[in-house]
Amino acid sequence: MIISLLGIVILAVDLIKMRKLVLPVTIAGLIALLGSCIMDWGHHEVPFAQYGGMLLFDNYALGFTMVFSVLAIFWFLMTSDQYEPTSSKKTDLYALSIFSICGAVVLSSYSSMVMLFLGVEILSIPLYVLAASDRKNILSNEAGFKYFFLGSLASAVMLFGIALIYGATGTFDLQTIATTFATGNYSGLMLTGCILILTGFAFKVSVAPFHLWAPDVYQGAPTTITAFMATIVKAAAFAGMYRLFATSFPNHPQVVTSIMAVMIALTLILSNITAVTQTSSKRLLAYSSLSHAGYMLGFVMMSGNAPAKYLMFYTLTYGIASMTSFSILQHVSSIQGGDDSREAFKGLVKRNPVMAGAMTVSLLSMAGIPPLSGFLGKYYAITQLLSGDYLALVIIMILTSAIAAYYYLRLIAAMFTPIENAGRIMTGGLQRGMYIVLTLLLLVTFFAASLLELIEV
Protein backbone atom coordinates (compact mmCIF):
# COMPACT_ATOMS: atom_id res chain seq x y z
CA MET A 1 0.00 0.00 0.00
CA ILE A 2 2.37 2.64 1.20
CA ILE A 3 5.08 0.94 -0.77
CA SER A 4 3.30 1.63 -4.01
CA LEU A 5 2.75 5.19 -2.90
CA LEU A 6 6.38 5.84 -2.16
CA GLY A 7 7.20 4.04 -5.36
CA ILE A 8 5.46 6.68 -7.41
CA VAL A 9 7.04 9.43 -5.40
CA ILE A 10 10.53 8.20 -6.05
CA LEU A 11 9.86 7.29 -9.65
CA ALA A 12 8.40 10.65 -10.42
CA VAL A 13 11.53 12.29 -9.12
CA ASP A 14 13.94 9.87 -10.69
CA LEU A 15 12.34 10.16 -14.05
CA ILE A 16 13.75 13.60 -14.57
CA LYS A 17 16.15 11.84 -16.92
CA MET A 18 13.35 10.41 -19.05
CA ARG A 19 10.92 13.25 -19.26
CA LYS A 20 8.59 11.83 -21.86
CA LEU A 21 7.76 8.90 -19.63
CA VAL A 22 6.72 10.97 -16.64
CA LEU A 23 3.02 11.11 -17.38
CA PRO A 24 2.47 7.42 -18.18
CA VAL A 25 4.46 6.37 -15.13
CA THR A 26 2.56 8.73 -12.85
CA ILE A 27 -0.76 7.47 -14.14
CA ALA A 28 0.35 3.87 -13.82
CA GLY A 29 1.44 4.50 -10.25
CA LEU A 30 -1.87 6.08 -9.36
CA ILE A 31 -3.78 3.21 -10.94
CA ALA A 32 -1.64 0.80 -8.91
CA LEU A 33 -2.54 2.79 -5.81
CA LEU A 34 -6.21 2.59 -6.70
CA GLY A 35 -5.91 -1.14 -7.33
CA SER A 36 -4.18 -1.82 -4.05
CA CYS A 37 -6.93 0.08 -2.24
CA ILE A 38 -9.59 -2.09 -3.84
CA MET A 39 -7.62 -5.23 -2.97
CA ASP A 40 -7.25 -4.23 0.65
CA TRP A 41 -10.86 -3.13 0.99
CA GLY A 42 -12.46 -4.70 4.04
CA HIS A 43 -9.30 -6.53 5.16
CA HIS A 44 -8.19 -5.04 8.39
CA GLU A 45 -5.52 -7.63 8.90
CA VAL A 46 -3.40 -6.90 5.84
CA PRO A 47 0.28 -6.98 6.74
CA PHE A 48 1.66 -3.58 7.72
CA ALA A 49 -1.87 -2.18 7.88
CA GLN A 50 -1.15 -0.47 11.16
CA TYR A 51 2.42 0.80 10.89
CA GLY A 52 3.22 0.71 14.57
CA GLY A 53 0.03 2.50 15.59
CA MET A 54 0.87 5.48 13.43
CA LEU A 55 -1.26 4.83 10.38
CA LEU A 56 -4.38 2.76 10.07
CA PHE A 57 -5.65 1.74 6.67
CA ASP A 58 -9.25 1.02 7.47
CA ASN A 59 -12.08 1.34 4.97
CA TYR A 60 -12.28 5.05 5.65
CA ALA A 61 -8.66 5.63 4.70
CA LEU A 62 -8.90 3.33 1.69
CA GLY A 63 -12.06 5.03 0.49
CA PHE A 64 -10.52 8.45 0.65
CA THR A 65 -7.32 7.22 -0.94
CA MET A 66 -9.43 5.97 -3.81
CA VAL A 67 -11.11 9.36 -4.11
CA PHE A 68 -7.71 11.06 -4.19
CA SER A 69 -6.28 8.71 -6.76
CA VAL A 70 -9.31 8.93 -9.05
CA LEU A 71 -9.24 12.72 -8.89
CA ALA A 72 -5.49 12.76 -9.36
CA ILE A 73 -5.65 10.54 -12.43
CA PHE A 74 -8.18 12.89 -13.98
CA TRP A 75 -6.15 15.89 -12.98
CA PHE A 76 -2.93 14.58 -14.50
CA LEU A 77 -4.67 13.60 -17.73
CA MET A 78 -6.49 16.89 -17.93
CA THR A 79 -3.41 19.04 -17.40
CA SER A 80 -1.13 16.97 -19.58
CA ASP A 81 -1.31 19.50 -22.40
CA GLN A 82 -0.25 22.41 -20.23
CA TYR A 83 3.48 21.89 -20.37
CA GLU A 84 5.72 20.82 -23.20
CA PRO A 85 6.54 17.16 -22.72
CA THR A 86 10.24 17.71 -22.22
CA SER A 87 10.39 20.75 -19.98
CA SER A 88 12.00 20.21 -16.63
CA LYS A 89 9.27 22.36 -15.15
CA LYS A 90 6.77 19.63 -15.76
CA THR A 91 8.68 16.93 -13.93
CA ASP A 92 9.22 19.17 -10.93
CA LEU A 93 5.57 20.11 -10.76
CA TYR A 94 4.50 16.50 -11.15
CA ALA A 95 6.82 15.43 -8.37
CA LEU A 96 5.50 18.17 -6.09
CA SER A 97 1.89 17.22 -6.79
CA ILE A 98 2.68 13.59 -6.05
CA PHE A 99 4.25 14.59 -2.74
CA SER A 100 1.14 16.53 -1.95
CA ILE A 101 -1.04 13.52 -2.72
CA CYS A 102 1.23 11.48 -0.45
CA GLY A 103 0.37 13.94 2.32
CA ALA A 104 -3.30 13.55 1.45
CA VAL A 105 -3.07 9.78 1.93
CA VAL A 106 -1.37 10.23 5.29
CA LEU A 107 -4.05 12.69 6.28
CA SER A 108 -6.80 10.19 5.56
CA SER A 109 -5.15 7.32 7.40
CA TYR A 110 -3.38 8.72 10.44
CA SER A 111 -4.07 7.30 13.85
CA SER A 112 -1.63 9.43 15.78
CA MET A 113 -1.43 13.19 16.18
CA VAL A 114 2.19 13.14 15.01
CA MET A 115 1.11 11.77 11.69
CA LEU A 116 -1.71 14.27 11.51
CA PHE A 117 0.76 17.12 11.68
CA LEU A 118 3.19 15.50 9.25
CA GLY A 119 0.35 14.83 6.84
CA VAL A 120 -0.81 18.43 6.93
CA GLU A 121 2.73 19.64 6.29
CA ILE A 122 3.43 17.18 3.47
CA LEU A 123 0.17 18.27 1.90
CA SER A 124 0.83 21.99 2.17
CA ILE A 125 4.54 22.58 1.61
CA PRO A 126 4.53 21.42 -2.03
CA LEU A 127 1.39 23.50 -2.48
CA TYR A 128 3.09 26.72 -1.49
CA VAL A 129 5.56 26.10 -4.27
CA LEU A 130 2.87 25.02 -6.72
CA ALA A 131 0.87 28.17 -6.05
CA ALA A 132 3.93 30.25 -6.87
CA SER A 133 4.95 28.06 -9.78
CA ASP A 134 4.26 30.62 -12.48
CA ARG A 135 7.34 32.53 -11.49
CA LYS A 136 7.08 35.33 -14.02
CA ASN A 137 3.55 36.22 -12.97
CA ILE A 138 3.47 38.61 -10.04
CA LEU A 139 0.00 37.42 -8.99
CA SER A 140 1.23 33.86 -8.75
CA ASN A 141 4.15 34.99 -6.61
CA GLU A 142 1.78 36.86 -4.36
CA ALA A 143 -0.45 33.80 -4.10
CA GLY A 144 2.43 31.57 -3.08
CA PHE A 145 3.66 34.08 -0.54
CA LYS A 146 0.26 34.67 1.02
CA TYR A 147 -0.50 31.00 1.13
CA PHE A 148 2.86 30.28 2.72
CA PHE A 149 2.48 32.82 5.50
CA LEU A 150 -1.12 32.09 6.41
CA GLY A 151 -0.62 28.37 5.92
CA SER A 152 2.34 28.22 8.27
CA LEU A 153 0.44 30.27 10.82
CA ALA A 154 -2.40 27.76 10.60
CA SER A 155 0.04 24.88 11.01
CA ALA A 156 1.50 26.56 14.08
CA VAL A 157 -1.95 27.01 15.60
CA MET A 158 -2.77 23.39 14.92
CA LEU A 159 0.54 22.26 16.39
CA PHE A 160 -0.19 24.24 19.51
CA GLY A 161 -3.55 22.51 19.76
CA ILE A 162 -1.91 19.11 19.40
CA ALA A 163 0.58 20.04 22.12
CA LEU A 164 -2.22 21.05 24.49
CA ILE A 165 -4.07 17.80 23.88
CA TYR A 166 -0.84 15.91 24.49
CA GLY A 167 -0.50 17.86 27.71
CA ALA A 168 -4.02 16.94 28.75
CA THR A 169 -3.88 13.25 27.90
CA GLY A 170 -0.20 12.35 27.66
CA THR A 171 -0.66 10.57 24.36
CA PHE A 172 -0.73 11.15 20.62
CA ASP A 173 -2.93 8.15 19.90
CA LEU A 174 -6.39 9.01 18.61
CA GLN A 175 -8.08 6.08 20.31
CA THR A 176 -6.54 6.80 23.70
CA ILE A 177 -7.56 10.43 23.42
CA ALA A 178 -11.06 9.26 22.59
CA THR A 179 -11.26 7.14 25.75
CA THR A 180 -10.06 10.03 27.90
CA PHE A 181 -12.53 12.26 26.17
CA ALA A 182 -15.40 9.80 26.61
CA THR A 183 -15.05 9.80 30.38
CA GLY A 184 -16.33 13.35 30.20
CA ASN A 185 -13.94 14.52 32.83
CA TYR A 186 -11.34 16.42 30.90
CA SER A 187 -9.70 19.73 31.57
CA GLY A 188 -10.06 22.99 29.73
CA LEU A 189 -6.67 22.20 28.22
CA MET A 190 -8.26 19.49 26.08
CA LEU A 191 -11.09 21.71 24.95
CA THR A 192 -8.72 24.54 24.07
CA GLY A 193 -6.56 22.12 22.13
CA CYS A 194 -9.59 20.83 20.27
CA ILE A 195 -10.67 24.33 19.31
CA LEU A 196 -7.14 25.29 18.22
CA ILE A 197 -6.95 22.25 15.96
CA LEU A 198 -10.36 23.13 14.57
CA THR A 199 -9.05 26.63 13.84
CA GLY A 200 -5.99 25.25 12.10
CA PHE A 201 -8.12 23.01 9.94
CA ALA A 202 -10.54 25.84 9.23
CA PHE A 203 -7.62 27.74 7.69
CA LYS A 204 -6.63 24.77 5.59
CA VAL A 205 -10.11 24.05 4.25
CA SER A 206 -10.83 27.80 3.95
CA VAL A 207 -14.11 28.22 5.78
CA ALA A 208 -15.15 31.64 7.05
CA PRO A 209 -13.88 33.53 9.00
CA PHE A 210 -10.54 31.99 8.03
CA HIS A 211 -11.16 32.10 4.29
CA LEU A 212 -9.65 35.45 3.40
CA TRP A 213 -6.55 33.99 1.78
CA ALA A 214 -8.47 31.62 -0.45
CA PRO A 215 -9.89 33.86 -3.22
CA ASP A 216 -6.55 35.63 -3.72
CA VAL A 217 -4.56 32.42 -3.74
CA TYR A 218 -7.04 30.59 -5.98
CA GLN A 219 -6.99 33.48 -8.41
CA GLY A 220 -3.27 34.08 -8.38
CA ALA A 221 -2.16 30.50 -8.75
CA PRO A 222 -2.00 28.97 -12.24
CA THR A 223 -5.47 27.62 -13.06
CA THR A 224 -4.39 24.00 -13.20
CA ILE A 225 -2.96 24.32 -9.70
CA THR A 226 -6.14 26.00 -8.53
CA ALA A 227 -8.05 22.99 -9.78
CA PHE A 228 -5.71 20.80 -7.75
CA MET A 229 -6.14 22.90 -4.61
CA ALA A 230 -9.91 23.17 -4.88
CA THR A 231 -10.41 19.44 -5.31
CA ILE A 232 -7.78 17.04 -4.03
CA VAL A 233 -6.34 19.27 -1.34
CA LYS A 234 -9.71 20.32 -0.04
CA ALA A 235 -10.87 16.71 0.04
CA ALA A 236 -7.71 15.74 1.92
CA ALA A 237 -8.07 18.46 4.52
CA PHE A 238 -11.67 17.47 5.12
CA ALA A 239 -10.70 13.81 5.31
CA GLY A 240 -8.19 14.66 8.04
CA MET A 241 -10.63 16.86 9.89
CA TYR A 242 -13.41 14.29 9.77
CA ARG A 243 -11.14 11.52 10.94
CA LEU A 244 -10.00 13.50 13.95
CA PHE A 245 -13.44 14.61 15.03
CA ALA A 246 -15.11 11.27 14.32
CA THR A 247 -12.49 9.19 16.14
CA SER A 248 -11.29 11.32 19.01
CA PHE A 249 -14.20 13.62 19.76
CA PRO A 250 -17.24 11.64 18.63
CA ASN A 251 -19.68 13.65 20.70
CA HIS A 252 -18.34 17.11 20.21
CA PRO A 253 -18.72 19.38 23.19
CA GLN A 254 -21.41 21.98 22.73
CA VAL A 255 -18.86 24.76 22.21
CA VAL A 256 -17.21 23.01 19.30
CA THR A 257 -20.53 22.25 17.64
CA SER A 258 -21.68 25.83 17.93
CA ILE A 259 -18.39 27.13 16.54
CA MET A 260 -18.78 24.82 13.56
CA ALA A 261 -22.40 25.87 13.03
CA VAL A 262 -21.44 29.55 13.01
CA MET A 263 -18.59 28.79 10.59
CA ILE A 264 -20.95 26.98 8.22
CA ALA A 265 -23.50 29.78 8.26
CA LEU A 266 -20.84 32.47 7.74
CA THR A 267 -19.14 30.54 4.96
CA LEU A 268 -22.33 29.95 3.03
CA ILE A 269 -23.62 33.49 3.32
CA LEU A 270 -20.35 35.35 2.72
CA SER A 271 -19.07 33.22 -0.13
CA ASN A 272 -22.32 33.07 -2.09
CA ILE A 273 -23.10 36.75 -1.78
CA THR A 274 -19.57 37.80 -2.69
CA ALA A 275 -19.56 35.41 -5.63
CA VAL A 276 -22.47 37.25 -7.24
CA THR A 277 -20.45 40.46 -7.47
CA GLN A 278 -17.40 38.86 -9.11
CA THR A 279 -16.53 39.67 -12.68
CA SER A 280 -13.67 37.22 -13.00
CA SER A 281 -14.94 33.70 -13.51
CA LYS A 282 -11.90 32.26 -11.83
CA ARG A 283 -12.65 34.22 -8.70
CA LEU A 284 -16.26 33.19 -8.96
CA LEU A 285 -15.26 29.54 -9.02
CA ALA A 286 -13.00 30.21 -6.04
CA TYR A 287 -15.92 31.57 -4.05
CA SER A 288 -18.08 28.68 -5.18
CA SER A 289 -15.39 26.34 -3.87
CA LEU A 290 -15.61 28.19 -0.54
CA SER A 291 -19.33 27.67 -0.34
CA HIS A 292 -18.91 23.95 -0.97
CA ALA A 293 -16.53 23.88 1.98
CA GLY A 294 -19.50 25.04 4.04
CA TYR A 295 -21.47 21.95 3.05
CA MET A 296 -18.55 19.65 3.72
CA LEU A 297 -18.10 21.17 7.15
CA GLY A 298 -21.70 20.16 7.78
CA PHE A 299 -20.63 16.52 7.45
CA VAL A 300 -17.80 17.08 9.90
CA MET A 301 -20.19 18.66 12.35
CA MET A 302 -22.39 15.58 12.26
CA SER A 303 -19.43 13.21 12.21
CA GLY A 304 -20.29 11.68 15.56
CA ASN A 305 -23.33 9.85 14.33
CA ALA A 306 -23.23 9.66 10.57
CA PRO A 307 -21.18 7.46 8.25
CA ALA A 308 -18.29 9.00 6.33
CA LYS A 309 -19.31 7.68 2.93
CA TYR A 310 -21.50 10.68 2.24
CA LEU A 311 -18.59 13.06 2.73
CA MET A 312 -16.56 10.85 0.41
CA PHE A 313 -19.31 11.01 -2.18
CA TYR A 314 -19.51 14.77 -1.86
CA THR A 315 -15.78 15.30 -2.27
CA LEU A 316 -15.66 13.00 -5.27
CA THR A 317 -18.57 14.51 -7.16
CA TYR A 318 -17.67 18.08 -6.28
CA GLY A 319 -14.09 17.32 -7.24
CA ILE A 320 -15.06 16.05 -10.67
CA ALA A 321 -17.34 19.00 -11.39
CA SER A 322 -14.91 21.57 -10.11
CA MET A 323 -11.96 20.09 -11.95
CA THR A 324 -13.86 20.09 -15.22
CA SER A 325 -14.94 23.68 -14.86
CA PHE A 326 -11.50 24.96 -13.85
CA SER A 327 -9.90 23.11 -16.71
CA ILE A 328 -12.33 24.54 -19.26
CA LEU A 329 -11.87 27.97 -17.75
CA GLN A 330 -8.13 27.60 -18.23
CA HIS A 331 -8.58 26.65 -21.84
CA VAL A 332 -11.04 29.41 -22.67
CA SER A 333 -9.19 32.19 -20.92
CA SER A 334 -5.83 31.24 -22.39
CA ILE A 335 -7.34 31.55 -25.86
CA GLN A 336 -8.81 34.95 -24.98
CA GLY A 337 -5.42 36.17 -23.79
CA GLY A 338 -6.09 35.72 -20.10
CA ASP A 339 -9.55 37.27 -20.12
CA ASP A 340 -11.79 35.24 -17.84
CA SER A 341 -14.82 37.47 -17.48
CA ARG A 342 -18.24 36.27 -18.55
CA GLU A 343 -17.65 37.91 -21.92
CA ALA A 344 -14.98 35.36 -22.70
CA PHE A 345 -17.50 32.56 -22.47
CA LYS A 346 -19.95 34.08 -24.92
CA GLY A 347 -20.88 31.83 -27.77
CA LEU A 348 -18.90 28.90 -26.42
CA VAL A 349 -21.62 26.54 -27.52
CA LYS A 350 -20.78 27.33 -31.16
CA ARG A 351 -17.06 27.56 -30.68
CA ASN A 352 -16.67 24.25 -28.96
CA PRO A 353 -19.84 22.29 -28.20
CA VAL A 354 -18.10 19.61 -26.14
CA MET A 355 -16.57 22.16 -23.81
CA ALA A 356 -19.78 24.12 -23.46
CA GLY A 357 -21.71 20.96 -22.69
CA ALA A 358 -19.20 19.76 -20.09
CA MET A 359 -19.06 23.18 -18.48
CA THR A 360 -22.84 23.40 -18.32
CA VAL A 361 -23.19 19.99 -16.76
CA SER A 362 -20.51 20.58 -14.16
CA LEU A 363 -21.84 24.00 -13.21
CA LEU A 364 -25.34 22.58 -12.89
CA SER A 365 -23.96 19.78 -10.76
CA MET A 366 -22.26 22.29 -8.48
CA ALA A 367 -25.50 24.24 -8.30
CA GLY A 368 -27.18 21.04 -7.18
CA ILE A 369 -29.67 20.40 -9.96
CA PRO A 370 -30.94 16.83 -10.36
CA PRO A 371 -30.26 14.45 -12.06
CA LEU A 372 -26.62 15.35 -11.44
CA SER A 373 -24.67 14.01 -8.54
CA GLY A 374 -24.02 17.43 -7.02
CA PHE A 375 -27.68 17.42 -6.05
CA LEU A 376 -27.27 14.22 -4.08
CA GLY A 377 -24.23 15.57 -2.26
CA LYS A 378 -26.16 18.57 -1.06
CA TYR A 379 -29.15 16.38 -0.30
CA TYR A 380 -27.03 14.18 1.99
CA ALA A 381 -25.61 17.23 3.76
CA ILE A 382 -29.08 18.59 4.38
CA THR A 383 -30.59 15.33 5.58
CA GLN A 384 -27.70 14.83 7.99
CA LEU A 385 -28.15 18.29 9.45
CA LEU A 386 -31.90 17.72 9.69
CA SER A 387 -31.29 14.53 11.65
CA GLY A 388 -29.45 16.69 14.17
CA ASP A 389 -32.20 19.30 14.28
CA TYR A 390 -30.20 22.16 12.79
CA LEU A 391 -33.13 23.65 10.97
CA ALA A 392 -31.71 27.17 10.80
CA LEU A 393 -28.57 25.90 9.04
CA VAL A 394 -30.65 23.95 6.57
CA ILE A 395 -32.65 27.03 5.70
CA ILE A 396 -29.46 28.99 5.14
CA MET A 397 -28.14 26.20 2.93
CA ILE A 398 -31.25 26.18 0.77
CA LEU A 399 -31.42 29.97 0.46
CA THR A 400 -27.76 30.33 -0.40
CA SER A 401 -27.88 27.55 -2.95
CA ALA A 402 -30.59 29.55 -4.69
CA ILE A 403 -28.13 32.45 -4.88
CA ALA A 404 -25.50 30.05 -6.13
CA ALA A 405 -27.83 28.77 -8.82
CA TYR A 406 -28.22 32.36 -10.00
CA TYR A 407 -24.55 32.98 -10.63
CA TYR A 408 -23.94 29.56 -12.14
CA LEU A 409 -26.87 30.04 -14.51
CA ARG A 410 -25.63 33.48 -15.46
CA LEU A 411 -22.37 31.94 -16.62
CA ILE A 412 -24.22 29.22 -18.49
CA ALA A 413 -26.45 31.80 -20.15
CA ALA A 414 -23.33 33.59 -21.39
CA MET A 415 -22.13 30.42 -23.06
CA PHE A 416 -25.35 30.13 -25.01
CA THR A 417 -25.39 33.77 -26.11
CA PRO A 418 -24.57 33.84 -29.83
CA ILE A 419 -21.77 36.14 -30.98
CA GLU A 420 -20.49 37.27 -34.34
CA ASN A 421 -17.40 35.83 -36.04
CA ALA A 422 -16.71 33.16 -33.49
CA GLY A 423 -13.65 31.10 -34.29
CA ARG A 424 -13.64 27.52 -33.16
CA ILE A 425 -11.59 26.59 -30.11
CA MET A 426 -9.53 23.49 -30.65
CA THR A 427 -8.98 20.92 -27.95
CA GLY A 428 -6.65 17.99 -27.81
CA GLY A 429 -8.29 14.61 -28.31
CA LEU A 430 -7.35 13.48 -24.82
CA GLN A 431 -8.93 16.56 -23.27
CA ARG A 432 -12.11 16.18 -25.29
CA GLY A 433 -12.34 12.58 -24.19
CA MET A 434 -11.80 13.59 -20.58
CA TYR A 435 -14.57 16.15 -20.71
CA ILE A 436 -17.02 13.60 -22.05
CA VAL A 437 -16.00 10.97 -19.49
CA LEU A 438 -16.27 13.37 -16.57
CA THR A 439 -19.65 14.68 -17.67
CA LEU A 440 -20.94 11.15 -17.97
CA LEU A 441 -19.49 10.35 -14.56
CA LEU A 442 -21.55 13.12 -12.99
CA LEU A 443 -24.67 11.48 -14.41
CA VAL A 444 -23.61 7.92 -13.64
CA THR A 445 -22.77 8.66 -10.03
CA PHE A 446 -26.23 10.09 -9.54
CA PHE A 447 -27.85 6.82 -10.50
CA ALA A 448 -25.21 4.66 -8.88
CA ALA A 449 -25.45 6.49 -5.58
CA SER A 450 -27.81 3.90 -4.17
CA LEU A 451 -24.78 1.60 -4.13
CA LEU A 452 -23.52 3.77 -1.28
CA GLU A 453 -25.97 2.02 0.98
CA LEU A 454 -24.14 -1.24 0.35
CA ILE A 455 -20.72 -0.15 1.52
CA GLU A 456 -19.80 0.34 5.08
CA VAL A 457 -17.45 3.11 6.07
Next chain:
Amino acid sequence: MLSEYIFWFLSFVAVFSAAGMIFSKNPVYSVLSLIVTFFAVAGHYFLLGAQFLAAVHIIVYAGAIMVLFLYVIMMLNLNELEEEKKSLYTKALSFFAGGVLMLVLIAVVRRTEELQLIQPAVYNADLGLTQHLGKVLYKEFLVPFELASVLFLSAMVGAVYLSKKDLA
Protein backbone atom coordinates in the same frame (compact mmCIF):
# COMPACT_ATOMS: atom_id res chain seq x y z
CA MET B 1 31.38 19.60 43.31
CA LEU B 2 33.01 20.13 39.98
CA SER B 3 29.67 20.26 38.21
CA GLU B 4 28.55 22.95 40.59
CA TYR B 5 31.54 25.11 39.65
CA ILE B 6 30.77 24.48 36.00
CA PHE B 7 27.16 25.43 36.56
CA TRP B 8 28.10 28.75 38.11
CA PHE B 9 30.64 29.45 35.43
CA LEU B 10 28.16 28.71 32.62
CA SER B 11 25.44 30.76 34.26
CA PHE B 12 27.80 33.68 34.61
CA VAL B 13 28.80 33.42 30.96
CA ALA B 14 25.17 33.12 29.84
CA VAL B 15 23.94 36.12 31.79
CA PHE B 16 26.95 38.22 30.94
CA SER B 17 26.80 37.51 27.20
CA ALA B 18 23.03 37.99 27.12
CA ALA B 19 23.49 41.43 28.64
CA GLY B 20 26.27 42.06 26.16
CA MET B 21 23.94 41.17 23.34
CA ILE B 22 21.47 43.83 24.38
CA PHE B 23 23.93 46.56 25.26
CA SER B 24 26.32 46.27 22.38
CA LYS B 25 25.87 49.00 19.78
CA ASN B 26 27.22 46.99 16.89
CA PRO B 27 24.75 44.36 15.56
CA VAL B 28 27.56 41.96 14.70
CA TYR B 29 28.85 41.99 18.29
CA SER B 30 25.28 41.47 19.44
CA VAL B 31 24.95 38.37 17.29
CA LEU B 32 28.30 37.04 18.44
CA SER B 33 27.41 37.39 22.10
CA LEU B 34 24.08 35.71 21.41
CA ILE B 35 26.02 32.75 20.05
CA VAL B 36 28.05 32.64 23.27
CA THR B 37 24.77 32.60 25.22
CA PHE B 38 23.53 29.67 23.19
CA PHE B 39 26.71 27.73 23.86
CA ALA B 40 26.44 28.41 27.58
CA VAL B 41 22.83 27.21 27.65
CA ALA B 42 23.82 24.11 25.69
CA GLY B 43 26.42 23.50 28.42
CA HIS B 44 23.61 23.59 30.97
CA TYR B 45 21.73 20.94 29.02
CA PHE B 46 24.85 18.78 29.13
CA LEU B 47 25.02 19.15 32.90
CA LEU B 48 21.38 18.05 33.13
CA GLY B 49 22.19 14.90 31.16
CA ALA B 50 20.38 15.92 28.00
CA GLN B 51 23.16 15.32 25.49
CA PHE B 52 20.93 15.19 22.49
CA LEU B 53 19.16 18.42 23.35
CA ALA B 54 22.52 20.11 23.83
CA ALA B 55 23.81 18.95 20.46
CA VAL B 56 20.62 19.95 18.67
CA HIS B 57 20.65 23.28 20.42
CA ILE B 58 24.13 24.03 19.12
CA ILE B 59 23.39 22.78 15.61
CA VAL B 60 20.06 24.51 15.20
CA TYR B 61 20.46 27.72 17.14
CA ALA B 62 24.15 28.45 17.11
CA GLY B 63 24.49 26.97 13.65
CA ALA B 64 21.56 27.50 11.36
CA ILE B 65 19.66 30.35 12.95
CA MET B 66 22.73 32.44 13.71
CA VAL B 67 23.97 32.06 10.16
CA LEU B 68 20.61 33.39 9.02
CA PHE B 69 20.87 36.31 11.39
CA LEU B 70 24.35 37.15 10.19
CA TYR B 71 23.23 36.99 6.58
CA VAL B 72 20.35 39.35 7.26
CA ILE B 73 22.67 41.80 8.97
CA MET B 74 25.10 41.52 6.12
CA MET B 75 22.42 41.99 3.47
CA LEU B 76 20.74 44.93 5.15
CA ASN B 77 24.15 46.42 5.82
CA LEU B 78 23.28 47.29 9.38
CA ASN B 79 26.91 47.76 10.30
CA GLU B 80 26.81 51.48 10.61
CA LEU B 81 25.43 52.88 13.74
CA GLU B 82 22.15 54.42 12.76
CA GLU B 83 19.87 53.68 15.61
CA GLU B 84 16.64 55.58 15.26
CA LYS B 85 15.35 57.55 18.20
CA LYS B 86 12.56 55.79 19.99
CA SER B 87 9.79 57.74 21.60
CA LEU B 88 9.14 57.56 25.30
CA TYR B 89 5.87 55.81 24.53
CA THR B 90 7.62 52.96 22.73
CA LYS B 91 10.15 52.65 25.52
CA ALA B 92 7.46 52.51 28.20
CA LEU B 93 5.50 49.99 26.21
CA SER B 94 8.47 47.67 25.65
CA PHE B 95 9.46 48.00 29.30
CA PHE B 96 5.95 47.00 30.29
CA ALA B 97 5.84 44.02 27.91
CA GLY B 98 9.24 42.78 29.05
CA GLY B 99 8.24 43.20 32.69
CA VAL B 100 5.07 41.19 32.24
CA LEU B 101 7.02 38.40 30.57
CA MET B 102 9.49 38.35 33.46
CA LEU B 103 6.64 38.20 35.95
CA VAL B 104 5.11 35.23 34.14
CA LEU B 105 8.43 33.41 34.05
CA ILE B 106 9.07 33.97 37.75
CA ALA B 107 5.57 32.73 38.52
CA VAL B 108 6.15 29.63 36.40
CA VAL B 109 9.38 28.82 38.21
CA ARG B 110 7.68 29.19 41.58
CA ARG B 111 4.72 27.07 40.58
CA THR B 112 6.83 24.23 39.21
CA GLU B 113 8.64 24.04 42.53
CA GLU B 114 5.33 23.61 44.29
CA LEU B 115 4.07 21.01 41.85
CA GLN B 116 7.14 18.77 42.28
CA LEU B 117 6.72 17.26 38.85
CA ILE B 118 10.00 15.41 39.08
CA GLN B 119 10.64 13.11 41.98
CA PRO B 120 14.38 12.61 42.22
CA ALA B 121 13.89 9.15 43.70
CA VAL B 122 12.07 7.67 40.73
CA TYR B 123 13.36 9.91 37.94
CA ASN B 124 15.26 8.04 35.27
CA ALA B 125 18.40 10.08 34.81
CA ASP B 126 19.21 8.44 31.48
CA LEU B 127 16.07 9.77 29.87
CA GLY B 128 17.81 12.50 27.92
CA LEU B 129 20.66 10.35 26.65
CA THR B 130 21.08 10.08 22.93
CA GLN B 131 20.91 6.31 23.13
CA HIS B 132 17.51 6.46 24.76
CA LEU B 133 16.13 8.94 22.28
CA GLY B 134 17.49 6.99 19.35
CA LYS B 135 15.71 3.86 20.47
CA VAL B 136 12.39 5.66 20.73
CA LEU B 137 12.90 7.43 17.44
CA TYR B 138 13.77 4.33 15.46
CA LYS B 139 11.26 1.99 17.10
CA GLU B 140 8.11 3.77 18.13
CA PHE B 141 8.36 6.74 15.82
CA LEU B 142 9.94 5.09 12.81
CA VAL B 143 7.07 5.82 10.43
CA PRO B 144 6.85 9.55 11.23
CA PHE B 145 10.63 9.72 11.04
CA GLU B 146 10.63 8.28 7.54
CA LEU B 147 7.72 10.41 6.42
CA ALA B 148 9.48 13.52 7.66
CA SER B 149 12.12 12.76 5.07
CA VAL B 150 9.43 12.89 2.37
CA LEU B 151 8.47 16.27 3.74
CA PHE B 152 12.04 17.55 3.57
CA LEU B 153 12.51 16.10 0.11
CA SER B 154 9.45 17.94 -1.14
CA ALA B 155 10.59 21.16 0.49
CA MET B 156 13.97 20.71 -1.18
CA VAL B 157 12.48 20.07 -4.62
CA GLY B 158 10.31 23.13 -4.11
CA ALA B 159 13.21 25.35 -3.12
CA VAL B 160 15.25 24.20 -6.10
CA TYR B 161 12.31 24.72 -8.41
CA LEU B 162 11.68 28.25 -7.22
CA SER B 163 15.28 29.32 -7.37
CA LYS B 164 16.62 27.77 -10.55
CA LYS B 165 17.00 29.69 -13.74
CA ASP B 166 14.53 29.26 -16.55
CA LEU B 167 16.28 27.30 -19.24
CA ALA B 168 13.70 28.01 -21.88
